[in-house]
Amino acid sequence: MGILANTVSVCHFKVQGELPTQDLYTWVTKQLAANRFNPIDQGSEEMSIGWVHLDDPKASDFETPAACCREHYLMFTLRRDKRSVPSxxxxxxxxxxxxxxxxxxxxFTKVPKQKREDLKEAVQAMLLSQTLPTPATYDAVWDTRSGILTFTSLSPKVIELFEEQFKKTFEGLRVSAFHPYARAENVLDEGNLVLLKKANKAGGDNYLELIKENQWLGTDFMLWLMYQTMNEASEYSVNQEGILLAKEPFVAYLDDRVVLLGSGENGAQKITVAGPQDHFNEVRSALLNKKQITEATLHLETGDDHWKLTLKGELFHLASFKSPAVKLEKDSSVDEAMEREAVFFERMMLLEKGTQLFDSVFATFLQLRLGSEWVEQEKAIQKWLNVCSFCNGSLA
Known part of the structure; x- marks a missing residue:
């Protein structure tokens, strides 16, 4: 599903590099046009990759900035059409x-090697010409104020393809993963940034090392959230800049699904606990047996609005990110283009509100985790785990 759907899986990037000195929107439009998607319906090409309009995947005519620019947003969709012939x-x-x-x-008693290769190439071309390409689209929205780009796929192969296409299209720019450590840097004030650097277990700035060596950011965060869900009021206040006002109250809690990972006698062992949770007894038992939470479903509520997402702890990808439904007043006098624009802005507002709430909870955790009070918090969490009557080692 695309970014305009009420439920969408997203990952975030930070756009890096020197922006052009000329008008950014004009430059971006020109670069997208030069790397536009070209249809292959009438040919036999195996694959075509390029950019199309976000709200119309059939259109790739980036003639003016209006095709991809709305206020401070740049929006475009990566389209990949691919033919394949079953083996x-x-x-x-x-x-x-x-x-x-x-x-x-x-x-000839058998086909010569070179002839076999020629026949294979000819047969494959013939079959490809008789096969319709299968389209796939992935939306990207670049907030030029924050430099954050939202992308609607969590597939490693698709993400790699997008990174390559972005770098090829926008010379001098690249996108870097907005992984947990990068997100932590983004939500903390200067004082806590100093503490974060001290807690950093990576030896350098390589993003793969920052992810691998700081997995505690995800596992500790979700463990703390689970404890908060069961033992506290789960009430927080907005502490990050955005659409919602500072100190606005909201609720955040885990429920529905938790995934844990740990090592067992036969290697890595994955445990999935699904359904509404009363006491998280099965999860607590697994935690006592040295498992760690790697995924969890998080609910965020403010007023009558409710967001739901599955947090993937290693990379902080937001899977099945469900926002409140877009509600627009139907007006027969409004043309289709204006209606599409209204839907876009409403969706972005809801996504940004949900992300602002998520970042506020994460910042609240980090301030505790990096401070001196974390020692006492760990003791409280461990005590809560130890009173689990269900813990009999059966899940070890």
Whole structure:
């Protein structure tokens, strides 16, 4: 589902590099046009990759900034059309072509190697020309004020493809993963940033090392959230800049689904606990047996609005991020373009509100985790785990 859907999985990037000195929106439009998507419906090409309009994947005419710019947002969609021929079908047609060659050339007892390659290439081209390409689209919205780019896929292969296409399109710019440590840097004040650097377990600035060595950011955060859900009021206040006002109250809690990972006798062991949780007994038992929470479903509520997402702790990807439904007044006098624009702004507002709430909870955790009070908090969490009557080692 695209970014305009009420439920969408997203990851975030930070746009890095020197922005052009000329008008940014004009430059971006020109670069998108130069790397636009070209249809392959009428040909036999195996794949085509390029940019299309976010609200119309059939349109790729980036003639003016209006095609991809709305106020401080830049928006575009990566489209990939791909043809594929099932291996069994290719094999059957290739065998038929080889049999025909041998019948026409009785002097050969088997098809020469080079001829086999030629026949395979010809058969594959023929089959591809008879196969319609399968389209796939992935939306990207770049907030030029914050430099944060939202992308609607969590697939490592698709993310890699997007990173390459972005770098190719916008020379001098690149996107870097907004991983847990980078997000922590983004939500903390100067005083806590000093503490974060001391707690950093990575030896350098390599983003892969920052992710691998600081997985405690995700596991400790979700463990703390689970404890807060069961033992506190789960009430917080907005402490990050954004659409919602500072100190605005909201509720955050875990429920529905928790995934834990740990090592067992036969290697890594994954445990999924699904359904509404009363006491998290099964999860607590697994935690006492050295498992760690790697995914959890988080609910965020303010007023009548409710957001729900599955947090993937290693990279802080937000899966199945469900926002309140877009509510627009229907007006017959408003044309389609204006209605699409209204839907876009409403969706972005709701996504940014949900992200602002998430970042506020994360910042609250970090301030505790990096401070002197964390020692006492750890003791309280461990005490809560130890009173689990369900813990009998059966999940070890």
């Amino acid at each position: 069994a079908i290719l094999k059957a047609h290739l065998e038929k072509a080889q049999d025909e060659f041998l019948a026409e050339n009785p002097g």
